Amino acid sequence: MLVFPNAKLNLGLYVTAVRPDGFRNLESVFVPLPWADALEVLPAAGPETTLSLTGIPVPGDPATNLCRRAYELLRADFELPPVQMHLHKVVPIGAGLGGGSADAAFALKALNDLFALHLPAETLEGYARRLGSDCAFFIQNKPVFAYEKGDVFENISLDLTGTACKVVYPGLHISTAEAYSRVTPRAPRHELRQALAQPLETWRDTVSNDFEDALTPFYPMLGEIKQALYAAGATYASLSGSGSAVYGLFPGQEQPPQLELPKEYLVWDGRL
Numbered sequence: 001m002l003v004f005p006n007a008k009l010n011l012g013l014y015v016t017a018v019r020p021d022g023f024r025n026l027e028s029v030f031v032p033l034p035w036a037d038a039l040e041v042l043p044a045a046g047p048e049t050t051l052s053l054t055g056i057p058v059p060g061d062p063a064t065n066l067c068r069r070a071y072e073l074l075r076a077d078f079e080l081p082p083v084q085m086h087l088h089k090v091v092p093i094g095a096g097l098g099g100g101s102a103d104a105a106f107a108l109k110a111l112n113d114l115f116a117l118h119l120p121a122e123t124l125e126g127y128a129r130r131l132g133s134d135c136a137f138f139i140q141n142k143p144v145f146a147y148e149k150g151d152v153f154e155n156i157s158l159d160l161t162g163t164a165c166k167v168v169y170p171g172l173h174i175s176t177a178e179a180y181s182r183v184t185p186r187a188p189r190h191e192l193r194q195a196l197a198q199p200l201e202t203w204r205d206t207v208s209n210d211f212e213d214a215l216t217p218f219y220p221m222l223g224e225i226k227q228a229l230y231a232a233g234a235t236y237a238s239l240s241g242s243g244s245a246v247y248g249l250f251p252g253q254e255q256p257p258q259l260e261l262p263k264e265y266l267v268w269d270g271r272l
């Protein structure tokens with residue numbers, strides 16, 4: 001079975017409180033971004049479960065790769081045969097695009113389908129929450145208002161389908177834990193669902209990401225990319241999640257414009 005774990009963008013992100021478990025409560029809107037890895041999951045030819053990797057190198061021991069952890073989590077509850085998995089990594093890591101979380105969630109969905117476990121979305125979301133705060137979003141993979149740890153969702157009627165978008169990753173791996181440690185929780189600046197219900201032209205003044213304010217003084221390139229996106233005609237631009245990817249939205253355009261950027265930056269151009 002071949003699946004394509006896609007990334008996500010955060011439209012606005014407020015870090016609102018430290019929780020008793022040490023994690024933070026947040027408020028954000030998550031939308032799928034069609035920049036994707038490729039993940040193949042097959043019954044193993046031999047007795048061992050294996051994971052092979054190509055594409056962007058994934059830091060850490062492959063035994064702790066989130067695809068592998070997704071398999072082990074289900075195997076603890078179901079009689080799964082060994083599998084052979086192959087992940088071709090395309091989405092940059094430590095980018096605020098949720099790429100690792102997507103791999104984990106798509107691995108759960110692929111195993112559910114491959115072995116006809118018939119687990120409903122809510123059950124898969126429960127497993128996904130155990131692998132990471134962002135993971136559960138990718139089970140249903142549709143725009144949602146996310147709160148608590150970013151793993152509880154409310155449906156929203158926001159349709160950005162077809163909107164031209166440019167995502168710029170400056171090659172800077174910001175760990176999520178480091179990013180959270182730099183943010184002081186505070187009350188949301190605006191009611192996010194109300195702000196996003198207004199025309200996209202107004203978002204620049206009302207929709208913000210607390211990580212952007214906290215991280216830009218340490219990484220000025222984040223502010224420079226955002227300014228370049230606005231100078232190129234973006235209607236809205238922001239850091240995604242805890243960074244370091246910055247995106248611009250160009251509604252009404254066929255494709256986002258070309259930008260002069262350092263050669264080492266990774267850029268995704270497309271439509272949502």
Ligand SMILES: C[C@@](CO)(OP(=O)(O)O)[C@H](O)COP(=O)(O)OP(=O)(O)OC[C@H]1O[C@@H](n2ccc(N)nc2=O)[C@H](O)[C@@H]1O
Binds near residue numbers: 024026148150176241
């Ligand atoms: C910031 C966000 C916003 O969408 O995305 P990314 O920038 O990573 O894509 C998410 O909250 C990232 O979720 P995820 O990447 O799954 O984080 P986890 O693996 O659960 O946690 C990594 C670390 O981040 C911190 N953490 C994470 C989530 C949360 N609600 N509060 C936290 O304090 C904790 O220090 C934790 O040890």
Ligand SMILES: Nc1ncnc2c1ncn2[C@@H]1O[C@H](COP(=O)(O)OP(=O)(O)O)[C@@H](O)[C@H]1O
Binds near residue numbers: 103
């Ligand atoms: N399949 C995977 N893809 C990406 N990262 C993975 C994967 N499996 C485990 N990881 C670990 O997760 C970390 C990425 O997490 P994070 O900084 O939250 O990035 P992201 O922006 O992709 O959510 C990496 O440092 C890596 O060690």
